[in-house]
Amino acid sequence: xxxxxxxxxxxxxxxxVGQPLTAADGTPLKKKLAQAxxxxxxxxxxxxxPLLLFxxxxxxxxIGQMLVQSFYxxxxxxxxxxxxxxxxxxxxxxxxxxxxxxxxxxxxxxxRANRTIGQVATRVNYAHAGSRSAFTSTARKAERxxxxxxxxxxxxxxxxxxxELWSAMKWASQGxxxxxxxxxVDRTRxxxxxxxxxxxxxQIYVKILLRTLYLAGLITGLCLLLGYPVAYLLASLPTxxxxxxxxxxxxxxxxxxxxxxxAWIALLQxxxxxxxxxxALRFIDDDSRxxxxxxxxxxxxxxxxxxxxxxxxxxxxxxxxxxxxxxRAARSLGATPWTAFWxxxxxxxxxxxxxxxxxxxxLAVGYYITPALVGGQDGQLISNFIALHMQKxxxxxxxxxxxxxxxxxxxxxxxxxxxxxGIDRLKLG
Amino acid sequence: MSLPSYxxxxxxxxxxxxxIICAAILIFLITPILIVIPxxxxxxxxxxxxxxxxxxxxxxxxxxxxxxxxxNGMADPDAPKGWAWFTDLWQNAQWIRAMRxxxxxxxxxxxxxxxxxxxxxxxxxRREMPYRALITSLLISPMIVPVIITxxxxxxxxxxxxxxxxxxxxxxxxxxxxxxxxxxxxxxTLTGFDQSLIRAANSLxxxxxxTFFKVIMPLILPGMISGALFAFVTxxxxxxxxxxxxxxxxxxxxxxxxxxxxxxxxxxxxxxxxxxxxxxxxxxTTVELLRRRSxxxxxxxxx
Numbered sequence: 001x002x003x004x005x006x007x008x009x010x011x012x013x014x015x016x017v018g019q020p021l022t023a024a025d026g027t028p029l030k031k032k033l034a035q036a037x038x039x040x041x042x043x044x045x046x047x048x049x050p051l052l053l054f055x056x057x058x059x060x061x062x063i064g065q066m067l068v069q070s071f072y073x074x075x076x077x078x079x080x081x082x083x084x085x086x087x088x089x090x091x092x093x094x095x096x097x098x099x100x101x102x103x104x105x106x107x108x109x110x111x112r113a114n115r116t117i118g119q120v121a122t123r124v125n126y127a128h129a130g131s132r133s134a135f136t137s138t139a140r141k142a143e144r145x146x147x148x149x150x151x152x153x154x155x156x157x158x159x160x161x162x163x164e165l166w167s168a169m170k171w172a173s174q175g176x177x178x179x180x181x182x183x184x185v186d187r188t189r190x191x192x193x194x195x196x197x198x199x200x201x202x203q204i205y206v207k208i209l210l211r212t213l214y215l216a217g218l219i220t221g222l223c224l225l226l227g228y229p230v231a232y233l234l235a236s237l238p239t240x241x242x243x244x245x246x247x248x249x250x251x252x253x254x255x256x257x258x259x260x261x262x263a264w265i266a267l268l269q270x271x272x273x274x275x276x277x278x279x280a281l282r283f284i285d286d287d288s289r290x291x292x293x294x295x296x297x298x299x300x301x302x303x304x305x306x307x308x309x310x311x312x313x314x315x316x317x318x319x320x321x322x323x324x325x326x327x328r329a330a331r332s333l334g335a336t337p338w339t340a341f342w343x344x345x346x347x348x349x350x351x352x353x354x355x356x357x358x359x360x361x362x363l364a365v366g367y368y369i370t371p372a373l374v375g376g377q378d379g380q381l382i383s384n385f386i387a388l389h390m391q392k393x394x395x396x397x398x399x400x401x402x403x404x405x406x407x408x409x410x411x412x413x414x415x416x417x418x419x420x421x422g423i424d425r426l427k428l429g
Numbered sequence: 430m431s432l433p434s435y436x437x438x439x440x441x442x443x444x445x446x447x448x449i450i451c452a453a454i455l456i457f458l459i460t461p462i463l464i465v466i467p468x469x470x471x472x473x474x475x476x477x478x479x480x481x482x483x484x485x486x487x488x489x490x491x492x493x494x495x496x497x498x499x500x501n502g503m504a505d506p507d508a509p510k511g512w513a514w515f516t517d518l519w520q521n522a523q524w525i526r527a528m529r530x531x532x533x534x535x536x537x538x539x540x541x542x543x544x545x546x547x548x549x550x551x552x553x554x555r556r557e558m559p560y561r562a563l564i565t566s567l568l569i570s571p572m573i574v575p576v577i578i579t580x581x582x583x584x585x586x587x588x589x590x591x592x593x594x595x596x597x598x599x600x601x602x603x604x605x606x607x608x609x610x611x612x613x614x615x616x617x618t619l620t621g622f623d624q625s626l627i628r629a630a631n632s633l634x635x636x637x638x639x640t641f642f643k644v645i646m647p648l649i650l651p652g653m654i655s656g657a658l659f660a661f662v663t664x665x666x667x668x669x670x671x672x673x674x675x676x677x678x679x680x681x682x683x684x685x686x687x688x689x690x691x692x693x694x695x696x697x698x699x700x701x702x703x704x705x706x707x708x709x710x711x712x713x714t715t716v717e718l719l720r721r722r723s724x725x726x727x728x729x730x731x732x
Binding site for chain 2: 037040041043044045046047048050051052054055058059060061062063064065066069226229230233245247248249250251252254255256257258259260261262263264265266267269271272273276305308309337362365366367368369373383386387390391396399400403406407410414417418
């Protein structure tokens with residue numbers, strides 16, 4: 001488009017009169033061009049708009065809702081509205097005064113009637129472990145409480161004389177909370193609102209995050225190590241042969257993830273094919289079969305196998321474009337085969353390496369199915385804990401917070417991928 | 430890459446060593462996929478080769494796990510094979526129902542993804558498109574964001590709008606996951622697209638619709654079809670979203686395999702896996718043929 005505008009500009013300068021060029025219907029050409037451009041833009045936008053809307057509704061909004069869930073948890077203020085209001089004025093230094101206890105006793109009665117006390121008990125229990133029973137047992141006696149409520153409640157359960165529990169309740173009463181993100185990095189607030197580490201035995205998430213990054217890194221490294229030679233071989237063979245061998249890479253790529261995972265279970269389990277072969281060859285005894293699955297080893301082997309095509313394909317498409325004469329030129333100039341390879345060939349494959357490494361790493365960090373099926377205890381990744389909180393403990397905000405952290409990691413990597421490789425240059429098949 | 434005649438002994442050794450290494454890696458890639466095929470014919474409920482299988486005794490092999498695929502869940506699997514037996518099979522057999530669900534959800538999601546994705550790819554490949562890079566990366570992101578996050582978000586959102594445990598919910602979710610593949614493949618066919626063909630069609634009197642169906646569509650069709658196949662496979666292979674969003678009513682094949690692996694692992698899974706491997710061989714062949722056709726059409730064939 002720039003060329004046409006230049007042309008018009010030149011035309012205006014050339015005729016010298018200063019009269020702008022006009023289209024057949026008399027409108028200035030410049031205006032006409034702007035109109036045409038606008039129409040073309042509009043047409044392109046209209047083509048994209050339906051899909052954009054679809055993706056926004058079915059994909060972006062849900063993820064947004066997950067992020068909201070990760071720092072907004074209004075159960076407490078919904079179930080115990082009077083307590084929430086009364087707690088606003090509590091400064092947290094001493095036990096709350098009678099008005100708070102009175103409001104709480106009143107709320108407990110309602111919660112008991114509406115059967116919502118369990119939700120609130122669970123909610124506070126996230127922040128103050130072990131407080132669940134105090135809620136449920138006290139609610140059972142809620143009908144019988146009389147003023148002074150403070151004494152009555154503490155008599156019902158001595159936990160109500162615990163300043164830490166009240167502080168946890170105050171935090172929970174504010175719908176917006178960073179509590180779940182803090183918990184996701186093994187931190188919590190103490191009674192004075194300072195951020196501290198949780199007890200040693202409850203510190204798991206940082207370990208899981210680090211393990212996820214470590215395993216993803218290790219699997220990426222293995223994929224690069226195994227993928228590079230194969231991609232090199234495929235790129236340097238004649239097209240007919242390489243197309244044939246390519247099937248061996250593409251077939252796994254097209255095969256269902258669950259099929260491949262099942263296959264690895266059949267191969268690696270203690271009564272499986274690999275162990276049977278090792279026993280038959282007398283490498284190991286029948287009673288000392290190797291435990292290669294349902295642990296970290298299983299996760300590493302199966303995930304490397306599943307992600308290997310994602311490393312080979314981008315490497316191959318870059319290597320295919322490198323003329324073999326460069327290596328020959330290096331050799332003829334006196335380079336040893338290793339020097340020619342390392343100094344001439346490898347630097348040219350860096351875009352392929354970057355694409356493959358980032359793609360495999362991004363996919364590995366968020367993997368769920370394979371670790372869940374073959375990972376056992378120590379092969380679980382962060383995704384498995386998201387699923388655990390979604391399906392077993394039902395602590396959805398915790399799941400959302402872990403998801404938020406994982407999402408942030410992925411987005412940084414995706415941004416990096418876009419910067420270094422460009423998502424529009426990604427090819428499939 | 431043949432061995433040059435001037436290669437020294439070291440180079441010669443490395444040449445063969447390298448090929449052996451590559452062969453080993455390729456074997457690592459393909460073995461797990463091929464191993465399930467013979468194992469699925471095991472007559473015993475084991476996941477490994479029995480001595481009888483290794484000696485090729487005919488009675489060590491059987492089709493019982495394939496029969497099991499059909500019988501599982503049927504009200505009366507031993508009834509005489511008539512109309513009643515077939516209705517029973519079609520209605521009640523777990524794997525058959527899973528297969529019906531998989532195809533229904535997969536095909537519906539593919540149609541949505543392909544239609545919307547192709548239109549969007551046409552728009553995105555125009556230079557006039559504003560914010561092209563930003564929108565492209567947004568539309569591709571369902572492929573990059575881990576499915577567990579997508580599924581978690583969809584669980585919250587779809588439950589709040591009443592789409593959880595419905596076919597529509599799963600179909601919409603799978604369509605969103607398949608869209609990036611359609612965009613990538615159709616955009617790839619459009620990069621070599623000669624825009625002057627459109628102008629030629631216009632100058633010969635064709636209107637927009639005719640131009641699209643007679644000129645553009647035949648040229649991008651290979652890309653559309655392989656994008657559609659990718660989208661279908663994505664849906665056909667997807668289990669996390671189904672785990673989170675679907676009820677027992679919407680169980681798909683991968684979902685059924687998932688509970689099979691977790692709960693009562695039996696060689697039936699291997700029989701299903703074998704069938705899926707055959708399906709993927711079919712899909713791979715189709716995509717490969719389409720790719721070659723597309724290259725030939727655009728004059729990019731290496732010959």
